[in-house]
Ligand SMILES: Nc1nc2c(ncn2[C@@H]2O[C@H](COP(=O)(O)OP(=O)(O)O)[C@@H](O)[C@H]2O)c(=O)[nH]1
């Protein structure tokens with residue numbers, strides 16, 4: 105979709121391109137952000153601008169901390185599956201143990217802190233889709249790996265861990281929230297309004313209260329609910345005993361806010377084995393863009409079997425799809 109941009113936007117963009125320092129570039133990008141009309145047609149431009157602002161803000165902040173230990177992007181985890189969900193929490197909360205329960209990944213699990221130093225991805229099966237989970241090093245007020253800031257920018261959602269076997273669990277989890285806030289990452293409950301500052305990244309989060317097998321688990325969970333600033337949905341689990349894990353799988357999938365759509369070729373049955381996933385509220389053209397980047401503009405209509413249509417109804421490119429619809433794209 106074409107976006108009509110006012111002349112002031114192009115002026116600011118020219119200043120961005122001519123900017124010599126990251127600070128000059130950032131100032132110009134922030135002007136562009138203010139001027140940019142915020143509507144559906146400009147969603148892609150908005151997203152690009154947000155990413156650039158966030159990247160430059162982080163670059164400027166990290167430069168203040170001294171030379172980088174690792175090259176930018178060296179800890180990047182390429183996205184796979186229906187979405188990427190990162191594990192954030194204090195040491196010893198059972199993040200790595202949970203990853204071994206939900207995926208085939210094999211991170212080291214140990215009864216002492218700081219065992220995990222690098223991001224460890226694994227794929228979680230949920231019905232007929234797969235979600236990428238990424239175990240990360242622990243976060244404490246004194247210990248923060250700066251690549252966590254980069255990884256959380258690209259992630260779709262987060263699990264915030266609480267250790268129910270430790271009296272220090274609730275304050276330790278609160279510290280994780282605060283430390284990420286310092287890094288301009290705000291862990292918010294799903295459905296919270298989008299960030300109004302493009303330099304601050306909001307990450308949809310649920311609280312995973314682990315080690316529910318501890319006898320004082322209930323009391324600590326209550327304490328944590330009072331202490332932690334945001335009211336996250338909570339999933340109570342025991343990674344060790346394997347309780348609560350099926351409910352957690354569903355909660356993780358739901359957190360992504362995606363729907364499954366199956367495609368078919370004319371005259372052939374649908375491929376019901378590997379759905380495409382799109383954000384809930386996505387249209388025929390959004391789906392087409394997932395199938396092939398050239399199809400997003402190229403798709404003219406579609407036939408749809410599923411919700412809100414009669415079987416095989418022909419719809420336009422702006423038709424909103426539903427979970428489990430079967431779609432035949434017409435280019
Ligand atoms: N009792 C109990 N112990 C657990 C549970 N989950 C993990 N642990 C133990 O907690 C310790 C830390 O686990 P780990 O996964 O390495 O924690 P991480 O630092 O958050 O990755 C290990 O000794 C685990 O066996 C659980 O649900 N219950």
Ligand SMILES: [Mg+2]
Nearest residue numbers: 199200219220
């Ligand atoms: Mg670990």
